[in-house]
Amino acid sequence: MPVNSFENYPMTWKPDRRSLTSPLYASLASMLEYDILNGFLAPNTKLPPQRELADFLDINLSTVTRAFKLCEAKGLIYAITGSGTFVAPNAGSEIFIADIDTSKGCIEMGLIKAFDALNIHVAEVIRDIAEKNYLDKLLDYGYPIGAPYHRMAAKQWMARFNMETSLDNIAITSGGQNSFTLVLISLFKPGDKIAVDAYTYPNFIELANMLNIQLVPVGGDAMGMLPQQLEAVCRATNLKGIYLNPSCNNPTAVTMPMSRREELAQVIRDNGLILMEDDIYSFLCPSDYLPISHFVPEKFVYMHSISKALASGLRVAFIAYARGFADAITRGICNINIKTSALNSEIAAELINNGAAEAIITKKLALSRERNQIYRQYFSIENPLENPLSLYRWLRLPRRYHPKLLEEALMKRGLRLFHSYRFIVKREESTQFVRVALSSATDVKELERGLIILKDFSTEK
Amino acid sequence: MPVNSFENYPMTWKPDRRSLTSPLYASLASMLEYDILNGFLAPNTKLPPQRELADFLDINLSTVTRAFKLCEAKGLIYAITGSGTFVAPNAGSEIFIADIDTSKGCIEMGLIKAFDALNIHVAEVIRDIAEKNYLDKLLDYGYPIGAPYHRMAAKQWMARFNMETSLDNIAITSGGQNSFTLVLISLFKPGDKIAVDAYTYPNFIELANMLNIQLVPVGGDAMGMLPQQLEAVCRATNLKGIYLNPSCNNPTAVTMPMSRREELAQVIRDNGLILMEDDIYSFLCPSDYLPISHFVPEKFVYMHSISKALASGLRVAFIAYARGFADAITRGICNINIKTSALNSEIAAELINNGAAEAIITKKLALSRERNQIYRQYFSIENPLENPLSLYRWLRLPRRYHPKLLEEALMKRGLRLFHSYRFIVKREESTQFVRVALSSATDVKELERGLIILKDFSTEK
DNA sequence: CGATTTGTACGTTCACATTTT
DNA sequence: AAAAATGTGAACGTACAAATC
Secondary structure (H helix, E strand, O other), X not given: OOOOOOOOOOOXXXXXHHHOOOOHHHHHHHHHHHHHHOOOOOOOOEOOOHHHHHHHHOOXXXXXXXXXXXXXXXXXXXXXXXXXXXXXXXXXXXXXXXXXXXXXXXXXXXXXXOOHHHHHHHHHXXXXXXXXXXXXXXXXXXXXXXXXXXXXXHHHHHHHOOOOOOHHHEEEEOOHXXXXXXXXXXXXXXXXXXXXXXXXXXXXXXXXXXXXXXXXXXXXXXXXXXXXXHHHHHHHOXXXXXXXXXXXXXXXXXXXXXXXXXXXXXXXXXXXXXXXXXXXXXXXXOOOOOOHHHHOOOOEEEEEEOOOOOOHHHOOEEEEEOHHHHHHHHHHHHHHOOOXXXXXXXXXXXXXXXXXXXXXXXXXXXXXXXXXXXXXXXXXXXXXXXXXXXXXXXXXXXXXXOHHHHHHHHHHOOEEOEEHHHHEOOOOOOOOEEEEEOOOOOOHHHHHHHHHHHHHHHHOO | OOOOOOOXXXXXXXXOHHHOOOXXXXXXXXXXXXXXXXXXXXXXXXXXXXXXXXXXXXXXHHHHHHHHHHXXXXXXXXXXXXXXXXXXXXXXXXXXXXXXXXXXXXXXXXXXXXXXXXXXXXXXXXXHHHOOOOHHHHHOOOOOOOOHHHHHHHHHHHHHOOOOOOHHHEEEEOOHHHHHHHHHHHHOOOOOEEEEEOEOOHHHHHHHHHOOOEEEEEOEEOOEEOHHHHHHHHHHOOOOEEEEOOOOOOOOOEOOOHHHHHHHHHHHHHOOOEEEEEOOOHHHOOOOOOOHHHHOOOOEEEEEEOOOOOOHHHOOEEEEEOHHHHHHHHHHHHHHOOOOOHHHHHHHHHHHHOOHHHHHHHHHHHHHHHHHHHHHHHOOOOOOOEOOOOOEXXXXXXXXXXXXXXXXXXXHOOEEOEEHHHHEOOOOOOOOEEEEEOOOXXXXXXXXXXXXXXXXXXXXO
């Protein structure tokens, strides 16, 4: 029997003790899940302390802990020792970003389309390849990690962005997201913890959730993640890896300076973390910057998607990795995908080899420069370390909104944008932002129309 | 202190109690892992009962259980209540099947290549498509689950194999293995249990292992999996799903008759299992057979790869699924892959629409018939329910061999073949087999040379 | 068929680390 | 700086269920 009666206590969650069935922990977890998913417990609500709940329900503390762990694994809640347990900021809402046709007739400033008009150059290369007499040879099961010739092109392309590795430590994957899946499945297991920026790419967050891999947010400053904070998190929890996106952080658009890269690398090495470096925006980075992987030669995976730089629809990415990961990654590729289509790899290789790739990124940089100039006519960029050529901007909102209602309100005005709640890893946010894609609007006029709508919206009231 | 001294007991595994460090369960698990991976504990060895070990080490029973669970999750051991705990038959060996270049100069009868010479027809279609003026439109982020036009072709193609669904419940994936990954991640979570045939496709076994999804083998007879045994397993353990491969089981080559399909479907429905039906070999099946999914309309995922029927290197598969799974699968596609390249989908759709697909499978059936005739000149097919057009045969070995040494011995004679140990899900095998791929040899002569080597090998001594 | 062996699942206890006050 | 609040993780004890004899 409980020692006290709690009927008058102000508990934020009072599960009905009579609906508890055996097993207790599972039934408690599903009650909590139900109440979160049905809105009885709002995001960021602080739940009663585990001991209090245990006492209230007249069950053991560990049983509550166990129930909470179940919900935490699903991303519904998060707990901080000493502070308490909270409902996750985006509990129950799908935060992933994809081109599902909800944006019909809208100006697209949510999803980042990297100047799709330039796909005509890729189409030309496809036509060239279609004429080759070895075409049918591209259609078999050979070379799971990619044909040597294709990996050679990958090597050359990554070297252009200062990532140098041997051919044996390079593989071709089916796009950036597929690289994440591959690495998370091959090098991590359910329950492992990975450090990430407090704001992180939503599809990475959701993927980790699906795989029961725990993300631990680490705070940052104008230069990106803070090494001291990473160090502190390492001491506190048993981290296995870290995910970083230094060339042009998604969503904050920060380009991490070299000094910060080296400091972080030091912490990563000291703590034996596996570095997952996402360098999809390397083409926006100054040409003398070195990837962080360069400083973590024993335990890095460098993921270089060509979706933004060259062509999204090809679904091809390159990865380079430390020697010690080669077997695990090869095995992962075979078990997840068997392989990436050699036809697509061939197109990517040809783009690189015949110079079209270089021409495409030159054009993209010019287009992005132009669109950023337009953006600055309406909004200012506060942090000088933000990438001036970024395909999107991270705009601080002047006041607080209900995240989903904000997105809906903008959609009603013909604009698709994503609110910062989608990018949050656990924790409550103090300031709110929207990510403003500049490269998705079909032309400059449309971009400008979108920016005007956004400006009007954010200044009114 | 332990009650007795165990120094003279005949225990198959006597871990050094002094090397136990805290946490006990983790240190015990890693000792066990070490001893298995380094060969001190041979496959199929029966480990001491958990209680005995606990007593011997003077620790709690549950601590041993926990250590064992860790190793079981890695696929190193398996436990049967009442019988004991055993080292897994393929503990520590990679069993996956992929075209890694170990087979140089060998006759390929291991990997199943489905008559790659016919890829010339696919190459033709690629040339046609390269001429289309909408080519660049195939290269963007749109339609994560596949463009309606491509899904329409998928629908039509699956309907040809008696799988009828609405367009909303069809998606395009990046090949058969990718479909497995997608479904396992989207509809299952680590720790879930899935029933499979006692012999199952190794890449499915390894993928499940990587995702910490537990496979539970179910026995069968000449017709395939036995409904009574499935029923028994359902009563014993809390199954979430079942994986079946009924058109031409890999590796047993059995085509499951309609009666058995309906009986199994009944058990699947009664127990609320999610059915994963792998119909990659539908083109080898009599045209009036219905997929099992037909009888499990509420909880099926029907996975139809075109790698074997049409072209392996395209990396395209279709999946059809129950209405209730649509959201989870869409979300999974976005988080695992973003999408499958529309270029590849377009090629697949065009193959189907212009009749080339039909022509290709007609040719493949003729080729397979011819090669099966040759096979029967050397070996007999014991079970009349084995598919007469199968691309591979399941050949019982006259005596027992060391599995890996057998594969090596055959390789030395210029033949790559896979021994049945790769296909075993837990449990020890009584009889041994090899899977003999008929469709991979470059021509009939080569096939015949391979069969002669195999015949000589299996009759000698 | 009943007793024994063996693995499984759940809830409990307790020492500890971090955060907050 | 000490005390209190709060979550974490390991190990334990017990009831139970399946397989074997």
